[in-house]
Amino acid sequence: MTLQRISKDYLKPNYGLILLIVSYFFNSSMVVSTKVLENDPLETSQSRINPLQILLVRMSITYCCTLVYMHWNKQSVPDIPWGPASCRKWLILRGIMGFFGVFGMYFSLMYLSISDAVLITFMSPTLTIFLSFLLLGEPFSKLEALGSLISFSGVVLIIRPTFLFGEQTQGQEASQDDIVETQNPKLRLIAIGVSLLGVCGLSSVYIIIRYIGNKAHAIMSVSYFSLVTTVVAALGVFLIPSMTLQLPHSWKQWGLFLNLGVSGFIHQILLTMGIQRERAGRGSLMTYTQVIYAVFWDVVLFHHWPNIWTWCGMAVIVSSTIWVINMRASKQNVVATAELLSTSDFELDELEN
Template sequence: MASRATYTALTPEYAEFPNCVGDVRGSPFSRMEVENAPGTSSSSLRREVSGGQLKEQESDHDEDDDEQGSIQLLDHEDDEQAAVGCVGKTRRGAGRVLGKAKDAVKANTGLLLVAASQLFFSMMNAAVKQLNSIDPPVSTLEVIAVRMSITLVCCIVYMLATKIPDPFLGPKGVRGLLAFRGFIGWFGLFGVYYSLEYLSLSDATVLTFLSPMCTAIAGTIFLGENFTRREAFAGIVSLVGVILIARPTALFGESAHAPQVEKGTPTDRLVAVGVALIGVLGATGAYTTIRAIGKRAHALHSMVFFSTLCVVVSTIGMLATKQPFIIPQRLDWAVLFVLIGIFGFVAQLLLTMGLQRETAGRGSMAIYTQVVFASIFERVFFHAVPSALSVVGTVLILSSAIYVALTKNHYPENGQ
């Protein structure tokens, strides 16, 4: 028979367990033993259990707080990333727009230069108009001679300062073309000024702006350049815009203008129309020759030949017709002459640079923008209010110029 000690050791009811609540919870007899354990009361047990539950609740609250803090931190990081993403998208969008703008300017550099030249031509013409209102009046040949003398001096000084080779004769191989450009260009310049003496401004403007279309045709015939149907359409629309702005009496009647007295007889007017048409041919020849020269000569080489021949031919013309040379007697008279020379120099420089970089047809289309600038200067300096037809004509010209610029690279070179 087993001893009591052995029986006690093998019997679960009397086995000794550690006084650890966590260790006795798993036993089916834990409650009985814990309640009968010496020194352990039910109230202390409840306190321990309550304390454990409180600790567990506090731990759960701490975990919830940590989780909420983590969520808030993630939300803050997401907001920062979203803000950075928006800034990045904005910068990329602005970069794309800027890149497209640069590409557009690069693709239409020649067209923009020609358009800028028309701004300075308009400023020059405004100065000429103001000069004609000052006594004593100045002849057309003297205006050309003085203006081109200032242009010649500016060209030579700039070429010598920048050490451009062959400043007087130009590069070999294109000297004949340079001389022809200068000679034929004089007829274009003289035709404009002479026609203004006997024709109204509107009639002379319409005749002058036949040159862009003639230049496009000449470039196609003599240079084999591309002149698309779209460019021809834009040229016709621009010419319509010029007519709406100029409103020649032959098309719109006397009511389209204020009463205007023209100098000379009907014969003088007929001669002026003929001279204006010769001026159109001269401008056409000058623009086409500049395009033929291209970049084989500096733009200032062309201007040196042009200004030199203009001074020589105008001086000979004044001597042959015995026209007196009027010397400035007033400060504003002299200032206007200087401004005419400077504006003419900048205008010719930009025009030559533009036509060197652009086809004759497209480049000549930008010449129509001169009418827009002239309308603005008439409003600002001479307080002439544009009519509704003038506004429509301006919109047509600008729309055509923008259309030609935007469609340059969209079509193949065969003109289709």
């Protein structure tokens, strides 16, 4: 089989999916860099970096990358640097919702393992369907509502509240494992709550990007997201007393910050391009590649395998979300077929008359 045949039969029809898979790899690279900066066991508590500072550095680098990209591609990117006037309010809203989405993830990484933090974001496709019902008037069935509740039960397995699972032992092994995930149930609950706020932000971003569509270049979405997040993070760092600005003090931290900015830019541009080119249902399924990346980083870097409750929560969340997505796709196919048949019947009647 020639390369031309492979490109024609496999690569081009799935170009959007390939972009999404690669984008999630760069997203996993950002996640693991954040985890190390926030919880590096070789650093003291005073030298570890807080989430807002990480966002400030990452997004400022990403925004500079968007400006360079737009400058080099003036001919193909219209209305630089602010985009079409009709889309600017939606681009600003995309930036605001994007901040909540990314902050939820970065905050939760202080207390949860990479795999747990990523798993919580898997509620986003189901929540996106629900928000589409509220904001866009799309149908939302009782079975889809049931799927949402099942997904939430998977989150409960990850939270492991004490009134259901009892107090966890705090032995030496547990204290060493605090680097990967906290054993304190209150801190886990706070982390989950902020993470769920991030899920709401991610779902809102998906809807906004789909609404904007091709009316604005993909780089505009990345530009507004990085600029708004930079501004909000800077205000938080300079106005909140506990969020003091701290410069990286080692080559390792500088390298991790550089990776955050570059990987963030690549992730956002590939993600936006992938969403614009791929149907929502198939595109949402690609988020599950993050499970592979997350478990890989947990095992390779921290020698931490997810426990039985996390595996159960993973199975519940992933299976219920796939079920909801497939159910929605089946309904859309039925509606499309019915419309096609009704159109054909109408044309047949016209011919007979």
